[in-house]
Amino acid sequence: MNYENITCDKEQGVAQLTINRPKKLNALNRETLKEINDAIKILESDDEVKVIILTGSGEKAFVAGADIAEFADFSVEKGTELAQKGHQEVFDKIALLKKPVIAAINGFALGGGLELAMAAHFRIASDNAKMGLPETSLGVIPGYGGTQRLTQLVGRGRALEMIMTAGMINANQALQYGLVNHVVPQDELLVFANDLAQKITKNSLVAISYAIEAVNAFDDKKENGYKKEIENFGKSFGTNDFKEGTQAFLNKRKPSFPNS
Incomplete structure (x- = not known):
C-alpha cells in the first residue's frame, strides 16, 4: 500500500x-x-x-x-x-x-x-x-x-x-x-x-469480533446490548474456535485457533 x-x-x-x-x-x-x-x-x-x-x-x-x-x-x-x-x-x-x-x-x-x-x-x-x-x-x-x-x-x-x-x-x-x-x-x-x-x-478473533459487536451495542439506543450479548454468546458455540478452545483447555494445552 x-x-x-x-x-x-x-x-x-x-x-x-x-x-x-x-x-x-x-x-x-x-x-x-x-x-x-x-x-x-x-x-x-x-x-x-x-x-x-x-x-x-x-x-x-x-x-x-x-x-x-x-x-x-x-x-x-x-x-x-x-x-x-x-x-x-x-x-x-x-x-x-x-x-x-x-x-x-x-x-x-x-x-x-x-x-x-x-x-x-x-x-x-x-x-x-x-x-x-x-x-x-x-x-x-x-x-x-x-x-x-x-x-x-x-x-x-x-x-x-x-x-x-x-x-x-x-x-x-x-x-x-x-x-x-x-x-x-x-x-x-x-x-x-x-x-x-x-x-x-493469541485469542479467538471470532470471539473478539463478537465481543466488539456486543460492547458496541451498549452505545446503540436502537439495539439491546444484553440481547446482542446473548445472541453472540450462542453463536460462539457454532464456531471452530469454540471447539478448539474448549478441547485445548480440557487437554491442558495451548489453543491454536483457526479463527472460523
Whole structure:
C-alpha cells in the first residue's frame, strides 16, 4: 500500500497504520481521511491482519487536529456533509470494525485527532501526550463523534468541561479520567502497544469480533446490548474456535485457533 499521508506496515499479524504528516503535526485533511478509509478497508479484508495499531509519526503529535484551512469557508450544508462523511467513512468504520484497533497516542491528540483515538477500541498514551477538543475556541463543536464518545468514556461533566473550556489534559489526567488505559514513556509506546496486540492475537478473533459487536451495542439506543450479548454468546458455540478452545483447555494445552 503506497500513500502520501499515511504508512502501513504489517508484522506477526499486527498492522501499524501511521498518520504521516509530521510537518503538519499529522493534521487530518480530506486526502488523509480518504487514505485512512482505504487502508482500513484493505486491512479489514486481510486475513493475515489480526490487530491494528493506529499512531502518528514523529514525537510531537498523534494527530494535532483537522486541517482548518480546508473548511474555514464552508457553508452549513458543507459542514454537515463534512461531519457525516467523516463519521461514515472513517470514525464509525473504525469503531465498528470487527478487528481490534489500538490507538497509540504519541503526543498531541486534539480535535479530530482525539476523536480518531476515541474511535479505536482502546487507547494507550505516551507520558508526553496532551489531549483535548478545542473546537469551541473556533466557534464550532466536535463533529467526528467527540461529543458522544468523550461523554461515554469520561462522563458527562468532564466531557462538557473539556469541550466548553477547549483546554487540554495531560496523559496522567487522561488515565485518571479513563480516557486511556495505560501511560508509558514515549520510547516504549509502540513496544507496549505491540505487546498488547500480540496478547490479543493469541485469542479467538471470532470471539473478539463478537465481543466488539456486543460492547458496541451498549452505545446503540436502537439495539439491546444484553440481547446482542446473548445472541453472540450462542453463536460462539457454532464456531471452530469454540471447539478448539474448549478441547485445548480440557487437554491442558495451548489453543491454536483457526479463527472460523
